[in-house]
Amino acid sequence: MSEHTVDLTAETFEQTTGAPGLVLVDFWAEWCGPCRNFAPIFTATAQKHPDVVFGKVDTEAQQELAGRFEVQSIPTLMAFKGGVVVHRSAGAMPAGRLEALVKSLKSVDVDAVKRAEENKKLTEQGIVPPGVHPDAEWDEGDSEWVHGTTDAKGRKQGPFKYWRADGTLCNECVYENGKPHGPFKRFHESGEVSQDGEFVKGDIHGPRAWYASEKYTTERMHENGVSLSVRKTVMTYDHGRVVDVKHYDGQGRRVVPSTGEPYPDRPKGVPLEAEYREDMNQWSHVNLDVAGERHGLSRFWLPTGELLWEAEYVDGSRQGLFRSLANDEYQDPRVRFDEGRFDQGEACDAWTLLDEDRAVVLSRDLGVAQFEEELSASQVLSNLPRPASAWREYAETCLKARKHREALLAMARAVASDQQVAPMLELLERVTLPRTPRNARGTAAEVLENASNSWEAMAGALVRGGDAGMLLRACAVLLDQSDKPRAALDFVNAALLLSPERADFLFTRGLILLNMGLDAHALKDAEGLKKAEPDSASFLGAYTRSLFPVFDFWPAKETPHSTYDNLPEAPAQTLMAIQRVVQKYATRLQKIRTELQGRFKPGVSLPWMPPDMSALLPQGPVELVEDEVEVGEESVSVDESLAVAGVGLPDLIRFARGDWSALTWLLWSCGETKLVMPKKVISPENFGHAAGMSSQRLWRARDRRVTGGRGAKASGAASFEFEGVDIDAVPSQLVGIIEQHYSETQAMFYWLADSDNVSPWQDNLRGS
Structure with missing residues (x-):
């Protein structure tokens, strides 16, 4: 045995894998990225298990071995005991999963593996293997043997059992009128229970528990980042819908699923129905509708128990009251909280910023909510040019109707036409939330990462105080992609006037100018980029020359x-x-x-x-x-x-x-x-x-x-x-x-x- 990995060849493979102990073999290749990522994990695990041989097969150098074992994707991990394959899987494994696999494989009974393989061969021939009810039938859909009775209408009725192809029992349940109804159990290959729960007229209802096993099993439990320290998971269902999830360690203590650490104590003020969300490091209580969407009041608390935010939802969309903690979000340092309203997910109407004592610091009217269909059809996104006076007149018309989103976009086009920035700044001061520069950039960035093709989302972020330069530049990109380069040029010019320090906006404008055939102007922007962003300047120049050649002989x-x-x-x-x-x-x-x-x-x-x-x-x-x-x-x-x-x-x-x-x-x-x-x-x-x-x-x-x-x-x-x-x-x-x-x-x-x-x-x- 060795604490290091061993390179295997066609000459050494049989002797190594035929040994009575456990041998793990990693089939890999130098060009394979996942293989390179898995290699240090494989090596580190080898050092922890000197009683196990960890072998590596370079599939490029040992093509005969890769072909013999039909290795189609790499990395492929195989385990042998006495020359018998006791495990095979494709894809890189995280360290914890590999460690658990090695431990479980040490206890594998080779004779049991041989019997299982013989049973699988019988199954392939359509022969019922030993351990399976002789009258069982093979179900191709579930790849399981099944035995039970049916009623006069051919519906499943009464107790049913299911077996894997290797002959091991995997499931038993009860049917009534063709639907599962009553208690059920699933089993590991060892015979230990892997799941139990109860069906009510076809839907799982009440607690459903998963149980881990120390022995080798194909039953899955530690998925989606659940720690191997979790030995029991209980999901509570309400007629098929999950309403609660809890995880426990081997001593029956409730734990955080991702780490296996003890579940935190509930702070004072956090209600019993709230659950700790380790992915967010927050406590939460969320009501869901039958489709699993947020519905009703949703509330989130910091680990200390302080209310972080709460909002009303209707079928997954914010609708109604919203309140949140607002530390370091707004320009006035006194602001501690904000509150306002949403309409179908869009902030609207009066919003109030409050201090520590919940006294009003500032109020802003964000106007009515405007949605995708209305905004995308607005003349403010038209490709036809207008004088600044016409755009300002249109902005005033929108303001009278409290269409503040549209008014801001119209004012941006006016700014691009006459380069008078002051009216735009005044309008932003009137109808948007005054965030700190850092928070404004974060607000804009979040929207642009998730919804940069949505006028509703970008215009909504404007009134919520998102960075105007970033959002107007994104509007320019979307317009350019929609074959409206003239409108796009207006928006990117407005963005540059609001944020003259943003050299990357010059790059965006250069691309828009190229789409308009204005190659000389694009080259000027490339020149302006040289100091701040030389790579972008080089690209823009090369793109311009490639796109606009001289058509001579x-x-x-x-x-x-x-x-x-x-x-x-x-x-x-x-x-x-x-x-x-x-x-x-x-x-x-x-x-x-x-x-x-x-x-x-x-x-x-x-x-x-x-x-x-x-x-x-x-x-x-x-x-x-x-x-x-x-x-x-x-x-x-x-x-x-x-x-x-x-x-x-x-x-x-x-x-x-x-x-x-x-x-x-x-x-x-x-x-x-x-x-x-x-x-x-x-x-x-x-x-x-x-x-x-x-x-x-x-x-x-x-x-x-x-x-x-x-x-x-x-x-x-x-x-x-x-x-x-x-x-x-x-x-x-x-x-x-x-x-x-x-x-x-x-x-x-x-x-x-x-x-x-x-x-x-x-x-x-x-x-x-």
């Missing part, structure tokens, strides 16, 4: 080179086929250009706009095909179509970038140096290198995305620059742009180099 900037073998020597497609495909690329690019131009005012000059393709389309756009075609002996799908309506500007530019790259390299392959329809095919000498380069760069981009560049590093693959940045230095979030760029170019070369192909948009040209 790109092959003129490249010297094609590839290290691939078996490169094509010349185009295999006919001039007529090439001209047809040139017009398809031109049609797609013209479609993108038209869509982009429709999003800006007529006459606006945009340096990144894809060029006019009309010279290549003298007869107008050509048909873009969607069809199934035969290529050789294979049926492939062709989809030349391009949907542009409702597509975000960045995605449109990515489409244009891929098609432009493919088009210009196609023209280059015919000997052209500018955007003209080829009249003949005179391919450059390095045609094959250009085709190989597109594939090689696509592979490098995919390797960077999937493995982080490990494959390229291992193979020594050549690097390349994309928009002036080395592929390995490009921010990982932008690698998809590069991949799409070269995917289109590679597909074009695949088509061009094989006369059997009918279109660059064949699905079989886009795999590798």
